[in-house]
Amino acid sequence: MEKKLHLGPMEFKLLHFFMTHQERVYSRDQLLDNVWGTNTYVEDRTVDVHIRRLRKALETHDKLIQTVRGSGYRFSTRTD
Secondary structure, X not given: OOOOOOOOHHHHHHHHHHHHXXXXXXXHHHHHHHHHOOOOOOOOHHHHHHHHHHHHHHHHHXXXXXXXXXXXXXXXXXXX
């Protein structure tokens, strides 16, 4: 069964980045540089807000985006 995801532009860019860079941990600063770009200034906690929104949109698949304590976030299909 197909289900549409309703994502904002930044959540879409974040999901795209994660899906094309799976299994690697990225810090907030690295995500800001790679997703938002180096020419914009936003607080590093902005990443947390968008991660939360993305997890909510993914609903039952929200565990694909994992928090790695002290390091950042990663997209992983592994369950270990």
